[in-house]
Amino acid sequence: MELAQSDTNSASGVKTKGIGEYLSSHLRQYGLLFALIAVMVFFQIVTDGTLLRAVNVTNLLLQNSYIIIMALGMLIVIVSGNIDLSVGSVMGFIGALAAVMIVNFDLPVIVTIIACLVMGGLIGAAQGYWVAYWKIPSFIVTLAGMLVFRGLSLWLLEGQSVGPFPKEFQVIATGFVPDLFPAGLGEGLADLFGARKVNVLALATGIAAAALVVWIGLRQRAQNKAYGIEDEPTGFFVARTAIIAAALIFVMYKLSLFRGLPNVLITMGVLTVIYA
Template sequence: MEVAESDTKAAPDVRTKGIGAYISAHLRQYGLLFALIAVMFFFQVVTDGTLLRAVNVTNLLLQNSYIIIMALGMLVVIVSGNIDLSVGSVMGFIGALAAVLIVELDQPVILTILICLVAGGLIGAAQGYWVAYWKIPSFIVTLAGMLVFRGLSLLLLEGQSVGPFPKEFQLIATGFVPDIFPAGLGEWLADLLGARKVNVLALATGIAAAALVVWIGLRQRAQNKAYGIEDEPKSFFIARTTIIAAALIFVMYKLSLFRGLPNVLITMGVLTVIYAFITETTTVGRRIYALGGNQKAAKLSGIKTERLTFLAFANMGVLAAAAGLVFAARLNTATPKAGFALELDVIAAVFIGGASMSGGVGTIIGAVVGAFLMGVLNNGMSIMGIGIDYQQMIKGLVLLAAVIFDVYNKNKQG
């Protein structure tokens, strides 16, 4: 379609477009959110409320934490037009490295964590070097990396499981942030809400996060209006913001009824916010989208495409290492099988979240929601007692459906 309007027709006209047109143009974003809500609602009903019980909500977050941490890095790699198949193996290898350092060599926890993160960065950099500067397809390089680091974990652990870890290391994954508010306040709230106990910190964090979401949304909306940017209809804005804010408060409330804020949730939340910020509002983020969207044009615009690709992989390595630490701490042991085939879950989450195989498209929030969608599916089906056979099939079909939905949308608009 070629645009042939006269330029006197400026932006304000666009906003008068109907709600229907707006939905169809932004179907993808809403679709994902609604899919997550629908899936949660479905499992909540069929599991007789087990899904959203406080202990299960906590578990859901803990179980998916390492997927989400890696999905952040994978989104960057995929947006840059590459893929990383080695993350599952790297994650397992770092877990093994941590186990050897702490359990067998008696190194302090903090030092081990540092060594592991640096090692992850070096692994990512080593792979990124071949992809970026030698132009070897990332599929090949990271497929090789997947085999190499799977083998290295076996070697390092001599085929055995190594554990257990000291308490302080386990806290990475299984610890909770202590409630800083006076106990009296929690008891008073528990009485008020008719609950056994309430972790005030978790609840307060939820309310603060919800307020932040509303504030950012309103500010963005005011700016859009000032610049005549195509804006979502008011009813939609209110509905969407309310759902997200309510969901945040709800999840945090559930957490507050159990043991409060898991440490790993803080790590995950902070990382998500940082990466969303980097990808959306920094020059580095913008350049990565340009690199994935059209590498040659990006290069001719003065963007150092090789360095960016290299950094995307180095970053992925660090995040895979972080995920490896969380995973090992959660299992309290390092096994040679840790992280096996996990790269596929991570990649699936990113694609379900709307990223494009050819690069240049995708968002951090999408990837995180995609990971949660997969997580809820896993969790819900496990509660229902569905076998691993059907679970795999259903997850595969969900991935396929999400991508078909994307392609269909794109064709319709094109």
């Protein structure tokens, strides 16, 4: 009977709400997006355009990339109905471990990276064990973990800063992907845009990412229609997809005017696709 009902919905489709009605019922979902746009417009005005300058957009990505990467891991924890208060302390401990291994013990970068990834996995598994098998609330377990790994970081570093790191390690977070396209093409685009230079790879990546967003949106919309699932109004879908695609191209264009694609942006992109 449920299957017959599903088939009926699939064949007849579900009536889509109007834009106003849809927004009022999904205000929580899109409220943060509207708030972000408002904040960006405000600071773009009060800073006389400094916010969206190429060098500032690049710096924002470089300086906040670790937050996005941590948020990806936290997404899985929160979706499961838990919380992790220790994520910052664990990150600091793993960073301290990497510093000691590379600077103090002079170990190869690749060995350090693998060891730190394994250690991070073991820490997560250890805390998850108490939550999953002993039913201890994740708030309690990770609160203890926050204090433990904060103390371990101080103990490991002996309260001192450790450095400098070799360039091959620094390039993970501060390096940029070289432009793979001919220099003449970049110079031609620079003349077209009236810019000093253009990184063609960054610009092409933005266009490809925008096209992918449009394709994924259309595909999801077609699937929803096939299964009779209520979807957003067509006008709202077009506007939202256009804004996201335009924002991607704009950000990549700004990056192309400076030094191109940061390595950490590639890392975030790959991790985002894996988690999605």
